[in-house]
Amino acid sequence: MTDAVLLMIGTRKGLWLARSDPARETWSFDGPHFLMNEVIACAVDQRDGKTRLLAGAMSNHFGPQVFRSDDGGATWDETANGAIRFPEDTGAALEQVWQLTPGLESEPGVVYAGTQPSALFRSTDRGETFEMVRSLWDHPHRKQWGAGYGGQAIHTILPGVTDPNAMTVAMSTGGVYQTENGGQSWAPANVGVKAYFLPDPWPEFGQCVHKVARNPNRPERLYIQNHHGVYRTDDGGAHWTSIADGLPSDFGFPIAVDPHDPDSVYVFPLVADSERIPPGGKPRVWRSDDAGDTWTELSKGLPEDGFYAGVMRDALTIDGSDPTGVYFGSRDGSVFASKDRGESWALVTGHLPDVMCVRSAVLS
Incomplete structure (x- = not known):
């Protein structure tokens, strides 16, 4: 028997919290x-023996805000005038919070936020106030970063596993950028990642990376779900290699890695950028247990046909249970759960507003 699991489910019209029994049944x-707030970023911060829930919500009336709860969602606090504010001299304003990521265990107060327009912010008070990481905003490439279909934003933040000076971020569009000196400077890390829509399909930067994931026990290995393309690097991002062979499509949004196994990676393919539906109307998670050399279709318990909703970049998540729990939410408001690494699935709930993000945490 495992511990209970918490799911944070962000949708176009609010946030839902789901809690399982210890058997995850x-x-x-x-x-x-x-x-009626759009929630596309949420996080569970369990460092330092405390649990804080964070949600990036967008109100059409009040604008974007970061909310926080220290009592499991019973009450929520927000920062007056906004937790995230662009410096006046940037001439920019916060449009949306796309990512909330707790920092290292050694820095229990640090939380990072990725925003639209593409900027990285850092908090030292667990998400109450944030300060822009100015070096990335001032990068000479920034004026050439374009907007993806959903906007121009930083959607992936991977702090260094043991080194607080290292970090990987990814954006649409712009690609992957990394720092090894605490953000003093940033370098693109996109060699081998294709941008078929550009005149030069192999640019230094400008790729429409949809998501980057890793297992912290092997930080030099990362995976990308790209705008057409699935890739792996074994040298920390210096070079990327395609691992899309064996998948029904190389287009999709989420990618996630098993926290117990750096060779175990999950994706949810869609037909193409011009047909953003599951192939054949069948929702399928695909898993590789050999770092992308081969892939297995995981379908037991999922609808057999008539399913035409996509899964967004942060709407597939993995918990730390053993065996690993896998969860995804779709744009038709369905949420599915697997308690056996995707071998079988059960519907957790249906008929929510379209799901934008799902985050999981084991409640010990």
Whole structure:
């Protein structure tokens, strides 16, 4: 028997919290929180023996805000005038919070945020206030970063596993950037990643990377789900190699790595950028247990046909249970759960607003 699991489910019209029993068989729901707010970023911060829930919510009336809860979602706090504010001299304003990522265990107060327009922010008070990482905003490439279909934003933040001076971020569009000196400077890390829509399909930067993932026990190995393309690097991002062979399509949004096994990676393919539906109307998670050399279709318990909703970049997540739990939410408001590494699935809930993000945490 494992511990219970918490799911944070962000949608176009609010946030729902789902809690399982220890067997991960039944679920109870709490919500909506922030009704009619779009929630595309959320995080569970369990460092330092405390649990804080973070949600990036966008109100059409009040604008974007970071909310935080220290009592499991019973109450929420927000920062007056906004936790994230662009410096006046940038001439920019926060449009949306796309990513919230707790920092290292050794820095329990640090939380990072990725935003639209593409900027990286750092908090030292667990998400109450943030300061822009100015070196990335001032990067000479920034004026050439373009907007993807959903906007121009930083959607992936991977702090160094043991080194607080190292970090990988990714954006659409712009690609992957890394620092090894605490953000004093940033370098693109996109060699081998294709941007078929550009005149030069192999540029230094400008790729439409959809998501980057890794297992912290092997930080030099990272995986990309690209705008057409699935890639792996074994040298920390210096070179990327395609691992899309064996998949029904190389287009999709999420990618996730098993926290127990750096060779075990999950994707949710869609037909193409021009047909953003599962192939054949069949929702399928695909898993590789050999770092992308081969792939296995995981379908038991999922609909057999008539399913035409996509899964967004942060709407597939993995917990730390053993065996590993895998969860995804779709644009039709369905949330599915697997408690056996994707070998079988069960519907957790349906008919929510379209799901934008799902985050999981084991409740010990």
